[in-house]
Amino acid sequence: MSIKKKISLTVNGQAVTAEVEPRTHLVDFLREELHLKGPHLGCEQGACGAFTVKVNGQIIRGCLYLAIQANGSQVDTVEGLTKNGTLTDLQESFMRHNAMQCGFCSSGMLLAAAELIEQRPKATREEVREWISGNYCRCTGYHSIVDAIVDVLVARASGQKIKPVIAHA
Amino acid sequence: MKAAAFDYVKPKALPEALSLLAEAGEDARLIAGGQTLLATLNMRLSEPSVLIDITDIAELKGITLLGDHLRIGALVTHTEIEDSQLIAQHAPLLKAAAPHIAHRAIRNLGTWGGSLAYGDPAAEWPACSLTLGAIMIIHGPSGERRISAQDFFIDLYTTSLEPDEILVATEIPIASSNQVFYFHELARRHGDYAVAGLAAVAKKQGDVLTDCAFTFFSIGATPVMAIQAQKIVNGQAVNPDLITKAVSAARSEIEAIADITNSAEAKQHLIGVLLERGLKHLVS
Amino acid sequence: MELNGEQLIAASIPDVWKGLNDVDVLARSIPGCEEISRISPEEVHAKVMFKIGPVRARFSGKLLLSDIIPDQSCSMAFEGSGGAAGFAKGKSRVELKPAEGGTLVSYTTEASIGGKLGQIGGRLISASAKKIADDFFQKFAKELGGEAIALESDKSDQ
Numbered sequence: 001m002s003i004k005k006k007i008s009l010t011v012n013g014q015a016v017t018a019e020v021e022p023r024t025h026l027v028d029f030l031r032e033e034l035h036l037k038g039p040h041l042g043c044e045q046g047a048c049g050a051f052t053v054k055v056n057g058q059i060i061r062g063c064l065y066l067a068i069q070a071n072g073s074q075v076d077t078v079e080g081l082t083k084n085g086t087l088t089d090l091q092e093s094f095m096r097h098n099a100m101q102c103g104f105c106s107s108g109m110l111l112a113a114a115e116l117i118e119q120r121p122k123a124t125r126e127e128v129r130e131w132i133s134g135n136y137c138r139c140t141g142y143h144s145i146v147d148a149i150v151d152v153l154v155a156r157a158s159g160q161k162i163k164p165v166i167a168h169a
Numbered sequence: 170m171k172a173a174a175f176d177y178v179k180p181k182a183l184p185e186a187l188s189l190l191a192e193a194g195e196d197a198r199l200i201a202g203g204q205t206l207l208a209t210l211n212m213r214l215s216e217p218s219v220l221i222d223i224t225d226i227a228e229l230k231g232i233t234l235l236g237d238h239l240r241i242g243a244l245v246t247h248t249e250i251e252d253s254q255l256i257a258q259h260a261p262l263l264k265a266a267a268p269h270i271a272h273r274a275i276r277n278l279g280t281w282g283g284s285l286a287y288g289d290p291a292a293e294w295p296a297c298s299l300t301l302g303a304i305m306i307i308h309g310p311s312g313e314r315r316i317s318a319q320d321f322f323i324d325l326y327t328t329s330l331e332p333d334e335i336l337v338a339t340e341i342p343i344a345s346s347n348q349v350f351y352f353h354e355l356a357r358r359h360g361d362y363a364v365a366g367l368a369a370v371a372k373k374q375g376d377v378l379t380d381c382a383f384t385f386f387s388i389g390a391t392p393v394m395a396i397q398a399q400k401i402v403n404g405q406a407v408n409p410d411l412i413t414k415a416v417s418a419a420r421s422e423i424e425a426i427a428d429i430t431n432s433a434e435a436k437q438h439l440i441g442v443l444l445e446r447g448l449k450h451l452v453s
Numbered sequence: 454m455e456l457n458g459e460q461l462i463a464a465s466i467p468d469v470w471k472g473l474n475d476v477d478v479l480a481r482s483i484p485g486c487e488e489i490s491r492i493s494p495e496e497v498h499a500k501v502m503f504k505i506g507p508v509r510a511r512f513s514g515k516l517l518l519s520d521i522i523p524d525q526s527c528s529m530a531f532e533g534s535g536g537a538a539g540f541a542k543g544k545s546r547v548e549l550k551p552a553e554g555g556t557l558v559s560y561t562t563e564a565s566i567g568g569k570l571g572q573i574g575g576r577l578i579s580a581s582a583k584k585i586a587d588d589f590f591q592k593f594a595k596e597l598g599g600e601a602i603a604l605e606s607d608k609s610d611q
């Protein structure tokens with residue numbers, strides 16, 4: 001059976017319409033149909049966090065959400081949030097702290113961190129660790145990621161920007 | 170892994186949802202947050218022919234204060250409970266429990282009603298609803314019925330819900346001014362299924378606790394109240410001697426079942442550890 | 454995974470033995486049984502839909518009986534495939550003894566569950582198996598017109 005249903009949604013600020021099978025995960029739709037490869041396929045069980053994307057302003061597990069459920073919604077991936085500058089200071093901080101090695105977890109980490117900074121601006125180091133415990137990293141050992149996020153929290157609290165690692169042209 | 174193919178419908182109202190459910194029978198699954206269901210479908214541990222999305226149904230939404238009760242709609246997400254002012258004020262136990270549920274991304278979608286309907290022994294909401302004396306409001310082909318949390322959780326993954334019924338909301342008595350609460354969950358890592366947990370409330374006057382409700386989860390097939398321990402603590406000054414008696418009572422009245430994490434003996438031991446910590450916290 | 458238990462059934466030994474060997478009685482007693490057929494005196498095939506929590510897994514299986522002593526005991530080897538969900542295999546021994554009030558059925562089972570169900574459903578597999586066994590005996594006893602009383606009582610029933 002391959003019934004397809006029509007969906008209309010906004011992805012990274014752009015209106016999109018498509019036909020999808022109900023069983024297609026949101027992120028499979030984003031990756032395969034819209035070629036947004038930012039979110040990565042990990043466990044497909046909702047445990048690893050590599051599939052994290054933002055729907056209607058909240059982070060969700062992209063493998064535990066159907067494209068058809070996103071009908072009428074606003075979806076943001078790491079590509080869009082990079083372009084609109086939401087992730088800039090986090091990304092600079094990640095680079096400063098070498099918080100990315102293979103990069104597989106990074107888009108999920110950045111999105112999770114962005115929601116933390118927004119929702120818990122006074123988070124302690126312990127709270128940062130708890131918050132990102134839903135995102136697995138096999139390379140870094142997590143400390144550099146936590147350091148990077150804490151730096152952004154501190155900078156924001158004192159109204160400062162993270163100094164760019166590379167000067168932008 | 171990818172789920173097997175299925176159809177998808179999104180009714181706009183409760184009567185429509187109920188008739189779709191009755192029509193499709195065992196072949197349909199209800200989807201709200203989908204945080205348990207979609208993981209199950211991804212692994213092909215269930216292959217329904219149709220998903221009925223109930224997230225548009227108004228009666229299932231919202232947290233409302235109704236006099237001395239709080240009505241929590243089945244569709245309220247774990248994050249909504251975590252962030253709600255009404256919950257913080259009138260059911261602080263729930264606010265304390267919410268951050269223990271999985272991780273933020275899952276809490277943003279997972280629902281109060283979903284957790285109650287599955288009745289996983291390690292889940293937080295079934296235990297909290299039992300401790301708070303919740304009333305479940307259920308709709309089916311023959312209309313509305315109400316049932317206490319005590320009677321709702323029957324056996325392992327078995328609640329009073331019939332296949333053609335939908336859990337619509339729960340009503341919880343609001344916390345009294347002298348209510349104290351304790352919520353703790355032991356797990357290997359934050360967000361893992363609990364190894365053992367305690368959701369406790371009581372009324373406090375000095376160092377005396379009354380109206381005690383101690384519910385243990387991830388111990389038995391359903392959340393279970395330590396009735397004898399409650400009787401021992403009620404109306405007495407909490408001191409080391411009372412704690413010892415209460416711990417002993419809880420450990421002998423509750424029969425723990427092993428799971429893949431711990432033996433029954435380990436869980437039996439943890440019942441006492443949690444109760445001791447709980448009692449100390451409740452009177453502090 | 455091991456599953457051992459005892460049930461007292463308010464029915465005579467010959468009736469209990471007959472019931473355990475009657476595929477129609479089994480069809481109505483096994484929770485989720487969709488199809489069952491006897492291939493030979495020793496072999497039974499069945500299709501059962503297991504419902505535990507969110508899981509709905511349809512298993513096709515066969516049961517092979519051996520060491521049959523009528524009205525007394527028998528051994529069973531079973532194996533089942535749940536398609537993408539996984540597989541199960543094991544063996545069981547069932548014994549019937551006279552008891553006050555009817556028949557004492559005691560069973561010992563060793564089973565292994567593999568595949569997705571073993572990995573993901575494995576957390577509560579023993580408790581789930583126990584529940585299925587209890588449900589089976591409740592229905593089986595009703596079929597025989599009697600009652601099933603589990604002999605390991607659940608103390609948490611307040």
